[in-house]
Amino acid sequence: MHNLKANFDKMLDLCKQFGKEFTNEQGNIPRCGVVPRFSDLEVIALSLAAEALSIDSENLLFIKLSTDYKDDFSHLYNS
Secondary structure (H helix, E strand, O other), rough: OOOOOHHHHHHHHHHHHOOOOOOOOOOOOOOOOOOOOOOOOHHHHHHHHHOOOOOHHHHHHHHHHOOOOOOHHHHHOOO
C-alpha cells in the first residue's frame, strides 16, 4: 500500500490501542501548556507511516504532505 493517508490511519489505530494508558482523550501525553492541533499519537503514527513507505527525509515527507496530501492533513498547516 503506497497511500500515506491509508498507512497513517492504520498506524494511528495501532498507536491508539497501545498508547491509551499513556495518553488523554485527545491522544496527547498529559502536560501543561497549549494543546496542539496534531496530537502526540498522530505525530508517532505519521512517523511510522513515513518509515513504512521508505520516506527517510523529513523534508521529502513535508513536501509530500503539502502537495499530494494537503486535504488529508490540512490541520498541519496554517490557513
